[in-house]
Amino acid sequence: QSHIVESGGGLVQPGGSLRLSCATSGIVFDIYRMGWYRQAPGKQRDLVATITRFGNTDYSDSVKGRFTISRENGKNTVYLQMNSLKPEDTAVYYCNRPDRPVTPWGQGTQVTVSS
Numbered sequence: 384q385s386h387i388v389e390s391g392g393g394l395v396q397p398g399g400s401l402r403l404s405c406a407t408s409g410i411v412f413d414i415y416r417m418g419w420y421r422q423a424p425g426k427q428r429d430l431v432a433t434i435t436r437f438g439n440t441d442y443s444d445s446v447k448g449r450f451t452i453s454r455e456n457g458k459n460t461v462y463l464q465m466n467s468l469k470p471e472d473t474a475v476y477y478c479n480r481p482d483r484p485v486t487p488w489g490q491g492t493q494v495t496v497s498s
Contacts, residue, residue, distance in 0.1 A: 385409040385485045389478055392492030395468055403463040403492055405478035410485050412459040418481040419452060419463045421474035433481055468496045
């Protein structure tokens with residue numbers, strides 16, 4: 384059975400940093416592109432960062448230069464380092480495989496950026 388567990392969220396002041404982790408089990412991880420998504424209240428879930436099996440990364444314009452995605456294939460885990468956080472980064476963050484999504488999705492981890 385597949386499991387995705389996101390963690391590392393919390394309350395942080397503008398300009399602060401957080402590191403999110405996504406632990407997976409029961410899924411094929413190594414050969415797939417992985418991604419971090421976020422969903423703010425009342426908005427759709429958006430893909431903000433991806434990383435290929437080879438470590439090639441891509442980011443949405445809204446997070447480029449501030450967020451860094453990485454992965455550890457041996458641990459079936461993906462990370463999101465978030466720096467220079469802004470209030471508009473407030474959302475629930477999820478990870479999944481963009482090209483072949485796993486269901487059910489994880490519960491996500493809440494990130495709140497506020498002074």
